[in-house]
Amino acid sequence: MSATGTPITNAIRRLRFEHGEMTQQALADACGITRQTVIALEGGKYAPSLELAFRIARTFGAGLEDVFQWKE
Amino acid sequence: MSATGTPITNAIRRLRFEHGEMTQQALADACGITRQTVIALEGGKYAPSLELAFRIARTFGAGLEDVFQWKE
């Protein structure tokens, strides 16, 4: 795993567990995306669009930079 | 103008002026993008990728949410 093809990492998986027993499907529904996308994001396959990043952060009640990190 | 096709707005143009006489070309060079992209972003044509959003924010020495706003 950890086949990162993007210089952006995220704390989605950790936040998901910290937010009760939130499943990938539950997060996907809350953000209006598919479970496939959640899997890809958690697996670091690619970085989300800025819009989706906002929706994910808001779902966790967090700021953008609490969820996504930019490793220059 | 203001033909927004995205629910995300930005303060790029304002920040550019607030950062000395920073031209679109200077910002583009600093972010590693083209002037066309700066024009499109300022014109609200589309939202940048998360990675580009980070580079722009960092160029201005600001946080992501200081530059980009998410209007649900």
Next chain:
DNA sequence: TCGGAATGTAAGCTACACATGACATTGTGT
């Protein structure tokens, strides 16, 4: 008055974010 710097518009192209659907695996409860 002419040249260059800054801004804007438009067409066509490529890369990738995200979707859909089908299937494999693992863990848990009954």
Next chain:
DNA sequence: ACACAATGTCATGTGTAGCTTACATTCCGA
């Protein structure tokens, strides 16, 4: 032992972010 929920893989398709090239406009200094 079997159903089911949760996670993951693979394949394929579409929309759009961002690029390139080219041209038009406005403004300012020599």
